[in-house]
Amino acid sequence: MSAPASKRGPLSRALMQMREDLWLQGVAISTLTVALAIMGVYLVVAFNLHQSLAHMLGGPSLTLVLAAQASPQRGQELAAELSRVPQVKQARYVDRAEALERFRRQLGPHRRLLDDLQENPLPDTVEVVLAPGIAPGQELMAQLQSRLDVAEVVASRPWLHRLEQAANTAGDLALALGILLFLGVVLMVSNTVRLAVHARRDHLELMALVGATRGYMRRPFLVEAVLQGLAAAALASLVVWALSLVLSAPSKLPLGLQLQQLVTYPRLLPLVLAGLAVLAGLMGGFLGVGRTLRLRGSV
Amino acid sequence: MITLEAVSKIYPGRREAALQEVSLQVPPGEFVYLTGPSGAGKTTLLRLLYGAELATEGRVLVGGTDVSRLPPRRLPSLRRRLGVVFQEFRLLPKQSVFENVALSLRVAGLRGTPLLQRVEEVLEQVKLSDLAQAAAGTLSGGEQQRVALARALAPGPALILADEPTGNLDPDNALMIMRLLVGDYVGGATVVVATHDPTLLSLVRGARVIHLQQGRLEQVA
Ligand SMILES: Nc1ncnc2c1ncn2[C@@H]1O[C@H](COP(=O)(O)OP(=O)(O)O)[C@@H](O)[C@H]1O
Ligand SMILES: [Mg+2]
Numbered sequence: 064m065s066a067p068a069s070k071r072g073p074l075s076r077a078l079m080q081m082r083e084d085l086w087l088q089g090v091a092i093s094t095l096t097v098a099l100a101i102m103g104v105y106l107v108v109a110f111n112l113h114q115s116l117a118h119m120l121g122g123p124s125l126t127l128v129l130a131a132q133a134s135p136q137r138g139q140e141l142a143a144e145l146s147r148v149p150q151v152k153q154a155r156y157v158d159r160a161e162a163l164e165r166f167r168r169q170l171g172p173h174r175r176l177l178d179d180l181q182e183n184p185l186p187d188t189v190e191v192v193l194a195p196g197i198a199p200g201q202e203l204m205a206q207l208q209s210r211l212d213v214a215e216v217v218a219s220r221p222w223l224h225r226l227e228q229a230a231n232t233a234g235d236l237a238l239a240l241g242i243l244l245f246l247g248v249v250l251m252v253s254n255t256v257r258l259a260v261h262a263r264r265d266h267l268e269l270m271a272l273v274g275a276t277r278g279y280m281r282r283p284f285l286v287e288a289v290l291q292g293l294a295a296a297a298l299a300s301l302v303v304w305a306l307s308l309v310l311s312a313p314s315k316l317p318l319g320l321q322l323q324q325l326v327t328y329p330r331l332l333p334l335v336l337a338g339l340a341v342l343a344g345l346m347g348g349f350l351g352v353g354r355t356l357r358l359r360g361s362v
Numbered sequence: 363m364i365t366l367e368a369v370s371k372i373y374p375g376r377r378e379a380a381l382q383e384v385s386l387q388v389p390p391g392e393f394v395y396l397t398g399p400s401g402a403g404k405t406t407l408l409r410l411l412y413g414a415e416l417a418t419e420g421r422v423l424v425g426g427t428d429v430s431r432l433p434p435r436r437l438p439s440l441r442r443r444l445g446v447v448f449q450e451f452r453l454l455p456k457q458s459v460f461e462n463v464a465l466s467l468r469v470a471g472l473r474g475t476p477l478l479q480r481v482e483e484v485l486e487q488v489k490l491s492d493l494a495q496a497a498a499g500t501l502s503g504g505e506q507q508r509v510a511l512a513r514a515l516a517p518g519p520a521l522i523l524a525d526e527p528t529g530n531l532d533p534d535n536a537l538m539i540m541r542l543l544v545g546d547y548v549g550g551a552t553v554v555v556a557t558h559d560p561t562l563l564s565l566v567r568g569a570r571v572i573h574l575q576q577g578r579l580e581q582v583a
Contacts, residue, residue, distance in 0.1 A: 071468060083456070269452055272414070273513070274441035275469035358434045359414060 077286035084262060091255040091291045092298070098248045099292075099299035099336055100306075105244055106336075107303060109237050110329045116230050124224070125191040125199055125207070126217045133187065133212040141212065142189045150203060153192040159185045186214070198224045245339060252288050252347025259284060260352055271358045281352045288348035292340030300333035363521055363552040364388040364411065369420035369430075371406055371577075380406040382577040383420070388552060390520070393544060393566055396556040398574035404556035405449060407574070408523045411554075412444050413437045425520060442470045445514030445551070447524035451506045453513075455499025459490055462498045463512045470517055484512045487547055504535030511542055522553045528562060540565040 071079075081088055127145075129138055138156040145154035157165075162185040167174045191207075193199060199218045208216045260267065270280055307328040329335075364386065371381040381403045388394055396404050409415045410422050413429050422430040427440055445466075453462050463481050472480065485491045488508040493501065498509055507527060514522060524543060528536035543553055544566055555562075563571060573580045 071473075266454060269454070270465065270469055271437075272412070272441065272446060272448075272452075273466040273469055274438045274444075274517075276438045277435070279469055358437045359416070 073282035073286050077283040077290065080259075080263060080283055081287055081290070084259075087255075087259060087262065088291065091259075092294050094251060094255070095248070095291060095295035095340070096298040096302065098251050099295050099340060100302040102241075102244050102248060102339065103299050103303035103332060103336055104306065105241065106332060107307060107329065109241070111327060112233075112237075114327075116226075120227055120230065124193045124218070125204075127189040127191060127207060127210075127213050128215040128217060129187045129189065130212045130214040131186070135187070137212055138187050138189060141210065144210075145189060145191060145207075150194055150197045151191055152194040155190050156187070157190050158187050159183045162186075162188065193224075195227065245343065248339070248343045249347045249350065252292065252343050253351035253353075255291070256284050256288050256348050256351025259287065260356070267356060271356070277356050277358070280356050281348070284352050285345055285348035288351070289341050289344035292344035293337055296333065296336040296340040300336055303332065304328055363390040363392070363425060364554070365421070365423040366407075366410075367421040367423075369410065369417045369422055371403070371410065371415065372418045379418075379577050381410075381417075384574075384577075384579050385420075386572065386579065388554070388570075390552055391550050392552055393569040394552075394554045395563055395566075395569050395571045396554055396574065397560065397563070397571060398558065398580075400558050401576075402558075402574040403577040404558070404574055405525055406577075408446075408525050408554065408556055411521075411523055412446050413440055438469070442466075442517060443520055445517065445519035445522040447507075447510050447514045447522070447527045449525040449529065451510040453498040453506055453509055456497055458495050459485070459498055459501070459509050460494045462509050463516055466513050466516050480516060484516045487515070488512045488542060504531050504538070507531060507535070507539055508542070511539060515542075515547065518549060518551075520551050522548055522551050524553070524555045526557055526559075527555060528557065528559065536562065537565060 127141070129141070133141075135156070135158055138158065142154045142156040145151050148154075160183065163177070163183050166185070167177055170176065197203070204216050204218070207213060267280055311327070365388075366384050366386040369381055369384045370379050372379045384403075384407065396407065398404055406415065410417055411424055411429065413432055417430040420430070421428060424440065425443060427436075429440065432440060454465070460481055463484060464477060467477050467480060482491065482494075485494055488511060490505065490508055490512065493505065498506060501509065507529075511524075511527065514524070522543065527539050527543070531539065540555075540562065541547075543555060557563075563569070
């Protein structure tokens with residue numbers, strides 16, 4: 064399957080040199096697969112943690128209990144008013160019937176307990192989600208409390224703000240870790256490319272002597288690194304997918320947690336890994352070829 | 363075509379100069395023998411001309427380009443105007459004869475039919491058309507040297523540098539190589555042939571002989 068003798072772009076030159084040393088291809092692709100699989104596991108964990116955090120952080124942070132005489136219309140108005148307050152991300156009027164229905168659902172198998180109630184004990188409320196970074200401090204609480212028809216302000220989850228801060232810190236750390244992992248992949252690619260350059264140094268030296276530019280000599284190595292990266296990304300996606308299948312097999316963890324809810328395989332993972340592999344291939348290729356391609360003197 | 367002005371070359375870590383204040387002018391189209399015993403500095407002089415080494419002192423001009431001050435990124439365009447036959451053939455042994463010859467054309471960006479035609483033309487000249495698809499490593503010494511020569515001739519260079527082109531060849535093959543370095547084959551190019559073998563000198567009539575001895579230009583005959 065050699066290319067037509069007269070036509071040899073960087074792609075066919077890359078394929079040609081890759082065929083010359085299949086063993087090197089095997090080593091390159093398998094080490095890269097391991098590295099990308101680690102990257103993939105990291106991404107899956109980060110993705111899932113992010114999802115659960117978003118879920119947790121998404122609920123209301125404050126609940127305004129309305130006075131008994133407040134009409135539903137007043138509740139709607141209040142919610143609309145509060146929505147315009149800068150510290151508030153979202154405010155929603157929840158009447159007592161809806162609240163009871165929700166409570167019923169949350170009780171799940173125990174919902175029959177509520178059947179004996181003569182009347183709905185829950186109040187009408189306005190549920191407030193604070194804007195990111197806003198703490199439910201004294202001042203804000205007092206300000207909300209002072210509004211007409213507000214009987215009480217309940218910080219439903221006072222720890223939410225701190226969780227949010229922790230999540231932000233964790234997010235920064237995770238980003239740093241992700242960048243480190245990626246740099247690791249880049250270095251790995253550059254080492255592999257360096258090996259490939261070394262293996263072909265006679266050929267490269269000769270090309271330089273007959274007038275090849277650096278770019279001409281570098282291009283097939285970049286193409287080679289990108290192709291290896293794509294192959295490894297495909298394999299790594301499979302590995303991570305298989306791992307996520309094994310891990311999400313129904314099994315009981317302590318504290319009633321269920322693993323399968325913690326580990327879902329993001330559909331876009333293969334694409335993300337492929338994108339990262341292409342980027343790492345180009346960066347690592349440039350680094351790996353780097354100054355080793357000398358035009359003067361002998362290699 | 364070539365101007366050397368008081369060129370000295372001292373390799374790092376060496377006390378003796380490989381070349382010492384060599385001055386020389388070679389006009390376009392001239393055929394020059396560069397002679398001298400082994401170690402006299404012939405290879406070094408050629409390497410300065412194609413920019414594989416930098417002169418320690420003096421100026422080296424090739425076709426008006428000051429090679430001794432040339433930044434690496436300008437080397438490719440210089441080398442495409444030169445045809446170099448290296449002391450060891452320096453072929454790609456696993457690749458075909460065709461590919462070996464095509465290399466010097468590909469790096470210059472030649473593709474398609476023009477490339478095919480040019481390679482076939484040159485292989486015809488060096489009488490290797492029949493072996494075009496053979497792996498270069500399987501050829502005899504004389505054949506390999508002809509491949510190396512074909513690769514140097516293919517781009518139609520204005521200057522041809524050949525380092526001991528008949529080095530390990532029997533007289534018949536040596537004669538064949540020397541015939542390919544003169545006349546129509548090189549199309550009026552300037553040719554410099556380095557050799558330690560005095561018997562070669564009679565093969566090209568009217569050639570200029572430059573003799574190197576321990577890095578110094580001894581005589582210009
Ligand atoms: N790369 C090098 N490093 C150090 N010394 C070298 C190198 N190449 C050649 N020399 C020295 O330079 C001198 C001239 O060598 P060379 O140019 O190869 O001579 P010739 O081609 O005439 O046999 C010799 O003494 C040789 O040992
Ligand atoms: Mg020599």
